[in-house]
Amino acid sequence: MNKNEFLTLLNTQLSQLPPEEKLELLEDYEAHFAFGKQNGKTEEEIVHELGDPHELAKEALGERFTSREPVYWYHDPSRRPEASAPPAPARRRRGATAQTFVIIGMFFINLVLAPLMLAFWTFAAAITIGAVACIASPVLLTMDMLYNEVSTAKWFASVFMVGIGILLALASKGLFRAVLISTQKYFSWNHQTAKGDA
Amino acid sequence: MDISIQFKKGALELCVLVLIHERDRYGYELAQSVSEHIEVAEGALYPLLRRLVNEGYCTTYLQESTGGPPRKYYKLTESGKAHMKKLITEWKQFVYSVSRLIERGPIL
Numbered sequence: 001m002n003k004n005e006f007l008t009l010l011n012t013q014l015s016q017l018p019p020e021e022k023l024e025l026l027e028d029y030e031a032h033f034a035f036g037k038q039n040g041k042t043e044e045e046i047v048h049e050l051g052d053p054h055e056l057a058k059e060a061l062g063e064r065f066t067s068r069e070p071v072y073w074y075h076d077p078s079r080r081p082e083a084s085a086p087p088a089p090a091r092r093r094r095g096a097t098a099q100t101f102v103i104i105g106m107f108f109i110n111l112v113l114a115p116l117m118l119a120f121w122t123f124a125a126a127i128t129i130g131a132v133a134c135i136a137s138p139v140l141l142t143m144d145m146l147y148n149e150v151s152t153a154k155w156f157a158s159v160f161m162v163g164i165g166i167l168l169a170l171a172s173k174g175l176f177r178a179v180l181i182s183t184q185k186y187f188s189w190n191h192q193t194a195k196g197d198a
Numbered sequence: 199m200d201i202s203i204q205f206k207k208g209a210l211e212l213c214v215l216v217l218i219h220e221r222d223r224y225g226y227e228l229a230q231s232v233s234e235h236i237e238v239a240e241g242a243l244y245p246l247l248r249r250l251v252n253e254g255y256c257t258t259y260l261q262e263s264t265g266g267p268p269r270k271y272y273k274l275t276e277s278g279k280a281h282m283k284k285l286i287t288e289w290k291q292f293v294y295s296v297s298r299l300i301e302r303g304p305i306l
Contacts, residue, residue, distance in 0.1 A: 021248075028225055028244040031267045035226035038266050049229070051239025060245035 003033045003043040006053055013057030025060055094196045106193060117186060120179045128172040134165025206236055211246060212289055215274065215282040218256060224269035247272060255281050 001009075007026060014022045029050070036046040050056070094102070133140075137158045144150055210232070217223055217231050225247065229240035250256040255278030260268045274282070 025244055025248060028247075028270070029241065031270065032226050032229065032240070032244070034267045035269075049233070049239075050241035053241075055239065056241040056245065059242050060248070062245070062249065 001044070001047045003030075003047070006043075006047045006050065009053040010057060013054060014060060016061055099196065102193065102196070106190065110190070113186065117179075117183055120182070124172060124175045124179045127168055127175055131165045131168035131172055134161040134168060137161040137165070206238060209236065209289075210238060210242065211250070212282070212285045214243065214246060214250070215255070215278065215285065218272050218274045219279065219282055222259075222271045222273045224261075224271050226269075228272070250278070253281075254278070 007029060010029065011022070011026060014025065017025070032050065033043065033046055036049075037043070041049075141150060141154060141158045144154075213232055213235065214228060217228055223231070225244060228247070229243050232238055232243065233240060247256065250272070251258060255275060256272045257275055258270050258272055260270055263269050
């Protein structure tokens with residue numbers, strides 16, 4: 001690489017810099033070449049001493065450069081900066097036949113499990129509705145009182161129902177959480193098994 | 199990524215400040231002086247010098263040279279001197295701590 005190639009490359013890499021800043025930096029490098037030549041060096045030698053223009057540009061862009069790749073300023077042509085993250089090793093895929101059978105197998109499993117999940121949700125919903133009804137029973141009893149004769153026993157029963165309702169409401173919270181978690185696990189299990197990375 | 203690159207990167211700023219503190223120097227001269235002591239990609243010096251100027255640690259002035267472009271000299275400011283002293287203290291403390299840790303270990 002000669003001086004012009006070096007400066008052209010640097011110029012393109014520094015396009016993010018404000019023009020006057022870029023120009024000043026390029027002038028610095030140009031002067032460096034001039035002084036180097038005065039000392040009897042060839043353009044190639046100077047380019048070698050200066051280092052990789054890509055890395056210099058990163059240094060110059062500083063915080064503007066978003067990659068977290070470490071800055072490179074030690075010049076050794078045999079050493080290249082590594083990519084910031086090594087590529088994930090290719091996952092072993094299962095064959096087409098195996099994949100087909102996995103899908104068929106999962107179809108049957110889901111045929112049973114999906115309604116079961118639905119049943120769990122319905123159960124949680126039923127408990128919640130029961131809790132609401134229990135807690136609301138004094139209100140309902142008051143409405144009943146408007147139209148019918150209400151015995152004292154009903155009031156006692158209503159108070160008892162409120163107690164039950166509060167307990168059910170607490171239980172329904174845990175129940176909903178349990179059902180939600182198991183549904184999430186069920187979906188992710190499905191997803192992973194279908195993709196074959198489980 | 200060689201870890202020594204990171205060491206040198208951290209040390210370069212300090213070396214440059216000390217060299218400019220000795221006497222005003224221009225870019226090419228600095229590159230040569232630094233290379234005498236540590237192996238660096240000399241090009242990295244210019245972005246560093248720009249930063250030092252932007253942070254107010256250095257000022258620059260031009261001086262004509264015979265048969266070449268004018269030399270851009272770098273001069274350490276007062277805040278640059280203070281910064282250098284702070285870096286030297288930190289550096290010594292750091293080197294001392296690390297050496298003490300290394301010498302305590304059974305490796306060497």
